[in-house]
Amino acid sequence: xxxxxxxxxxxxxxxxxxxxxxVEKSINNAVLAFHDRRPELCEVVxxxxxxxxxxxxxxEQECLKILALHQPVAVDLRFIVVxxxxxxxLERIGDFAVNIAKRAIYLSSKSPIACPKDFSHGMxxxxxxxxxxxxDALVKLDVEFARNVIAMDNEVDRVxxxxxxxxxxxxMEDPSTVDRAIGLLSTSRYLERIADLATNIAEEVIFMVExxxxxxxxxx
Amino acid sequence: xxxxxxxxxxxxxxxxxxxxxxVEKSINNAVLAFHDRRPELCEVVxxxxxxxxxxxxxxEQECLKILALHQPVAVDLRFIVVxxxxxxxLERIGDFAVNIAKRAIYLSSKSPIACPKDFSHGMxxxxxxxxxxxxDALVKLDVEFARNVIAMDNEVDRVxxxxxxxxxxxxMEDPSTVDRAIGLLSTSRYLERIADLATNIAEEVIFMVExxxxxxxxxx
Numbered sequence: 513x514x515x516x517x518x519x520x521x522x523x524x525x526x527x528x529x530x531x532x533x534x535v536e537k538s539i540n541n542a543v544l545a546f547h548d549r550r551p552e553l554c555e556v557v558x559x560x561x562x563x564x565x566x567x568x569x570x571x572e573q574e575c576l577k578i579l580a581l582h583q584p585v586a587v588d589l590r591f592i593v594v595x596x597x598x599x600x601x602l603e604r605i606g607d608f609a610v611n612i613a614k615r616a617i618y619l620s621s622k623s624p625i626a627c628p629k630d631f632s633h634g635m636x637x638x639x640x641x642x643x644x645x646x647x648d649a650l651v652k653l654d655v656e657f658a659r660n661v662i663a664m665d666n667e668v669d670r671v672x673x674x675x676x677x678x679x680x681x682x683x684m685e686d687p688s689t690v691d692r693a694i695g696l697l698s699t700s701r702y703l704e705r706i707a708d709l710a711t712n713i714a715e716e717v718i719f720m721v722e723x724x725x726x727x728x729x730x731x732x
Numbered sequence: 733x734x735x736x737x738x739x740x741x742x743x744x745x746x747x748x749x750x751x752x753x754x755v756e757k758s759i760n761n762a763v764l765a766f767h768d769r770r771p772e773l774c775e776v777v778x779x780x781x782x783x784x785x786x787x788x789x790x791x792e793q794e795c796l797k798i799l800a801l802h803q804p805v806a807v808d809l810r811f812i813v814v815x816x817x818x819x820x821x822l823e824r825i826g827d828f829a830v831n832i833a834k835r836a837i838y839l840s841s842k843s844p845i846a847c848p849k850d851f852s853h854g855m856x857x858x859x860x861x862x863x864x865x866x867x868d869a870l871v872k873l874d875v876e877f878a879r880n881v882i883a884m885d886n887e888v889d890r891v892x893x894x895x896x897x898x899x900x901x902x903x904m905e906d907p908s909t910v911d912r913a914i915g916l917l918s919t920s921r922y923l924e925r926i927a928d929l930a931t932n933i934a935e936e937v938i939f940m941v942e943x944x945x946x947x948x949x950x951x952x
Contacts, residue, residue, distance in 0.1 A: 576813060583803035593796060596816060680914060684907040690900050694917075 517582040521591065524574055525651050528595055528602075531567045532647040534560060535602045538609035539643065539706065543636050545613055546699055549620035554613035564606040571599045587720075594716045598650060601709045605643065608702040608709075615695045615702075625692045628678045630671045631700060638664055639703050639710075646713035655721050661714035662726070668707040675700040737802040741811065744794055745871050748815055748822075751787045752867040754780060755822045758829035759863065759926065763856050765833055766919060769840035774833035784826040791819045807940075814936045818870060821929045825863065828922040828929075835915045835922075845912045848898045850891045851920060858884055859923050859930075866933035875941050881934035888927040895920040 538560050545553035575592050578584065584592065642661050649657035679693040715726040758780050765773035795812050798804065804812065862881050869877035899913040 572813075576809060579799065579813075580805045580809055585800045589796060589800055593792075593799075593816060596813060597820060600817060600820070676914070680910050683903060683910045687904040687907045690903045690910075694896070694900060697914075 542612040546616035658714035762832035766836035862930040878934035
């Protein structure tokens with residue numbers, strides 16, 4: 513591999529990690545806004561979203577430039593294609609952080625309803641660990657990290673399903689909670705989608721390292 | 733451009749169109765299963781999903797092969813990167829068709845509730861037109877087609893928001909409808925997400941043809 517290609521790939525790694533940390537910050541702010549009822553944090557999420565979008569466009573341009581200039585093959589080519597997909601996934605995670613923030617504004621303007629215990633305790637931390645873990649797996653090409661992320665997704669799915677069960681029961685018992693319960697369900701679903709995207713990233717890493725397509729194995 | 737590259741790009745176009753028609757078929761079956769309460773159609777959606785997943789993996793491999801073999805530049809390189817992203821989007825649309833089918837099975841096992849009028853009349857046809865239009869735009873590189881798709885997305889968003897308003901009112905008035913109303917809301921949201929992905933595809937086409945990044949312009 514040429515020295516110039518190596519330098520450009522190193523820069524690309526730094527940039528995708530930077531985008532990852534921007535997205536992590538947005539998730540944290542959105543979750544804090546929701547959990548601590550601090551709608552003022554949402555403004556930060558909204559303005560950071562613009563920076564995330566710009567960074568996504570910049571990284572895509574960088575990938576195109578590397579492909580055109582260096583015409584990489586084999587493992588380098590595969591890495592760039594994975595970065596293109598991860599770039600897309602991270603930008604979508606940023607969109608979900610914005611959606612959570614919008615719900616947080618609405619919910620903090622209303623009196624709170626009982627939130628299922630598993631949700632606030634386990635879910636937030638698990639999501640953050642998954643996003644961080646998927647990015648670590650990507651830059652270190654670490655398959656073990658990636659498998660840990662994938663293993664965590666089942667528990668997130670379980671909590672999300674449990675939210676549906678408990679909040680449907682609440683709405684039927686006390687119809688005045690419907691709007692807030694729907695808001696909570698949406699928040700839960702956005703978090704579950706973030707976990708899915710982190711899982712996507714982890715699966716891409718495994719594909720890149722082992723050439724094994726993991727991503728459609730559990731879907732039947 | 734070499735004759736071999738041209739031949740491989742033509743094949744790639746055919747394959748992405750084929751994947752598109754597989755995904756269209758799944759949307760149609762899922763929507764029919766929902767609308768006509770025909771859960772037996774869902775089995776087709778579930779088995780077609782496996783074929784869609786295989787096709788997505790095949791197209792990605794094809795893109796990698798073309799990049800490695802022909803090392804295309806400029807407009808050809810950009811086309812392949814767009815196909816990689818569209819490939820991903822189509823597979824996600826297939827996932828949403830599966831989600832709609834799962835809801836259709838549940839909903840058709842229960843007695844029906846009143847469905848907001850706009851939903852069944854306008855929404856389904858609009859979604860199908862958008863998916864078809866985005867693929868036409870891609871293979872013909874037709875920016876007008878692409879702009880038409882983008883213009884239709886606002887109306888889908890409006891109907892989806894209206895669903896939330898009407899179904900929340902229904903749940904508060906008659907709490908026994910909660911489970912079915914939640915099922916309808918999910919179906920509406922999946923359709924809205926399909927429309928978003930068709931819009932993504934259309935935006936990618938405009939980016940490819942005009943070099944203009946449309947996709948983050950309307951999000952503030």
